[in-house]
Every structure is written in structure tokens, then in C-alpha cells.
Amino acid sequence: MKLLVPVKRVVDYNVKVRVKPDGTGVETANVKMSMNPFDEIAVEEAVRLKEKGIATEIVAVSIGPSQAQEQIRTALAMGADRGILVETADTVEPIAVAKLLKAIVEKEGPQVVILGKQAIDDDMNATGQMLAALLGWGQGTFASKVEIADGAANVTREVDGGLETVRLKLPAIVTTDLRLNEPRYASLPNIMKARKKPIETIKPADLGVDTTPRLKVIKVEEPPKRQAGVKVASAAELVSKLRNEAKVI
């Protein structure tokens, strides 16, 4: 079975982003970019399914600027077989990402699409659910365990209060949570091999999708800053301050 794994190029999770002075967005020039961490988990899960003999081919897809090839290469080095870059310099919202992915799904015919539960830049937590809706497929979001057998996926999900397991008919959508697995580091030989794996580049228009944003960003600003407070010397002083100064206990 074929698996599709969308991987997003985002500002690295270690970077503390700065809001642009003109309030139009955040500073992304000269900032370290990486694969969205949840997507690394998605690639890892796909590679494990291939290693177990359940999957036969893994296609990594990214929608973004030409540099998003780097993130596809990372996926290829981790074990994906080939890549598709939908190249665009524009802002692409989840609704458009989902439509582009739907078009690719219809071409490629994967049995499972594994996405990250959320991209750590825009924090929308939406794309997988939207793709599932557009395809009319079942969705196993926030997965901490995935078992595929007999034309179905049993997905254990991280929900409020604990865990829930759903059974999805294939084809289906899975979105990854943090506890699904620990992604591997690509080895040097695999990084070398990945250079030879094919990446196809297409444009949103080739897929017949209109990516005009529905949300207009009016402004982006910094949240109010917290001031560092005081250090106290003892448990007694702490409790006394909480009682008498902050009055919260």
C-alpha cells in the first residue's frame, strides 16, 4: 500500500520568532527553517509501516517555496521514496493545502495519508481533518498508536481525559501526536542516497486549485510582555508572598 506524508517547512522550533515592526507578520528572513516536528513523526510512522512490510511506497509532499525541497529531502533521507513539491511563494491556508492534497491523493491513490496534528508556525491544527472531509474519509487525529490490518486502521487518540481508540475503514487520514514515536535521525549514507531520489515539482494551478486566502491578516503584534518578578529565599517567604502580596491563596 502507498502512503502519502505531507511535510511543512516551518520556522525551527528552537527559534524565538520576532514580530515585524510593521505588524504584517513575523520575521522569517534569515531564520532557521526545519520540517514541522509533527511531520517528522508522520514520516517516521510511515517508514516504520514500510519496514513492517505493511506499506510499499512513501510519497512526501510539501506545499511551499522552492526551498521546501530541503524538507522533502529530509523525509527522503528518513526513508520516504519520492517527493512532490507544490511550489508557491504565496501564503497557503489549510483549506487550500487540503484541496491541493486532495488533488494529489486522487492522482496517487494512497491508502493512508499521515499528517502532523498541527504546524508549529500557524498552530491551526486543521489540515488533516479538512482533507478527510474533502475526501469523505475517516480521520484518526492526535494519534499515539496506529495499527493497520484487514483494510482498516485502529487509531488510538490523545483526547481530554485520556485515550480513545477508533477504527477507520481504509483509505483514511491519520494525524500524529507527540507520543506516536520518536523520529530517527537520517544517517549519512541515507542522506547521500536521498539526493538521488526523485522530486517532482508542480504548481497549484496544475492541480486546478485556487489558493486565494480567505483570511486577511489585519495585523500581527507582540503579546504583552511579562516582567520577571522577584526571587524569594525560602518556602516560608514564598507562601507568605502568595498569601499577603499576590493574595492568590
Next chain:
Amino acid sequence: MTVLVLADHDGASINQPTRSAIAAAGKLGDVHLLVIGPEAVAQAGAKIAGVAKVLHAATEHLLAEPAAALIQSLAGNYTHLLAPGSALGKNVMPRVAALLDVQPISDISGIVDADTFVRPIYAGNALATVQSSDAKKVITVRAASFDPAAPEGGSAPIEPAQPAADPGVSSFVGAEIVKSERPELTAARVVVSGGRAIGSAENFKILDGIADKLGAAVGASRAAVDAGYAPNDLQVGQTGKIVAPELYMAFGISGAIQHLAGMKDSKVIVAINKDEEAPIFQVADYGLVGDIFKLIPEIEAELNK
């Protein structure tokens, strides 16, 4: 304008994040509450202040696929479709949005007008004000940003909602839900959190004394959850729960950006860490440098005085 809010519940009562979503909805128009679940939950919903009508669809398990189909079938009557930004809301609402060809607006922390909303991006390091051009708005609400509607005071009529055809692509297998005596993390007045420093699941209990004394919810960092010291739903942070209690106490948590994203709007922050350079101290109102295993019993003793 009439706004539909999807209720999140545990099969008996409606949670506080839903009441926050109801409060947010009230700023936009009349509020109808959709309860998918047992009759008792619909009755609880009818009592919430500000709810004009309850729509009730009786089902045993709330799965995203039939729930989204139901909301799509009701959407014609509403300008805005809201849900709390809980695991349920995040699972269902983007699916609803796609069915309606709408770009959802996730996790709003403010309402400017009927089309314009504020939402945190980049782990809360930036606040974006976005204006939607979609005919209907599909929104999840950050509970910590809206004071919840009162659980009592309303007396809304309850009407049955005709469940839409189940797409039949998913089924419920089972759940392991831990019932806790403690308040919900996102609703608690005080949150006491432990990090990697706690060291084991067994050790996590050392927070119980302080939590009991203060009526607090217990939270955890991702490192503590990943290590299996605490269950997943206690994770506070960018990719866990967002909390804004009166008092947040962090024990042995370093203060990574992703953790701060989940708690930095707390009114008062206390940090206890043996490393005086730990970044958590940069946001703490009160910092105490030292070993948590020595200080936790001392703090507990002081609270008992």
C-alpha cells in the same frame, strides 16, 4: 445573528471550555447549543446562562465524521459555528469547515467584530488579527481567554436535532478515560505542574499535597509526559493544554518556549528550579531556587500553617 456552539461533555456534564465558547458566542449573537450525547447533558446545557435553545442529538459516542455531517446539515441557520478548542472541537470543527468550504479560525483569543478575530500564532509569540471573507465562520475558542458563562441561570427549550446520515467510515472501539477528583486543567483557579525533574510516575504524587491544599489541577511539561511520569492530557503547552489560572506553580520545569506558550497568561507564576538561570524565572513573579524534593514538603508545611 444566531450562533451554534458544539458542546463538549463527559456524558454527564458540560465542561467549562464549552461555557467559555458560549460566552464568546454571546458576543456575536443569539446562542444555540448543540448537544450530541445523552439527554442529561442537554438538560445541563439548557441551564447555562445565555443559551437560547438546545439542539439535542442522542448518540452514544461522539465521532467526528457523523458529528461534522450533522453540523453541516444545521449550518444553514447560523452565521457562526463555534466549539471550544478542546480535543473534541479541534477534531470536529476543521472537518465541518471543509464540508462548508470555509477556512476555519482556530483557537481565537479575542473577537473584534463579526468577521474579525484575534488568534495566537507561533506558540503565542505573536497575536494575529485576521478577517474572514467566508460567508460562515467556523471557529474554535481558546477557553482561557473568555470568562465562562454561568452554569446555572438559563432555561432554554430543548429541541431534537435529526442526526445526518453517518458516513460509515469510522467506529468507536474503546476509551481509557481517567476520572479525576481534581478540577479540569483548563478551568482550575490554581495549577501545580511538574517537569522532568520529578523523575518518575511514583514521584509525581509529591505534588498531590500542595494540589489538594490549594484545590489545584495538576499539570506537566511535555518532557514529564513523554517520560511517562504523567498522563498525556496533563501536558501544558503549545501542543497541549492552554491554561491561564490565577496561580501557576512550576516545579522542575525549565521554561521552554513551547511550555511557556501554555501558561504565560497565568495571573501569578511561581517557579521552583535548582538552576537559577532557568528561563522559567524570566516569566515568574516569584522564583525560588532550590531542590524540589526538599522544597515541596516545606511549601506544603507552610500551607498547612
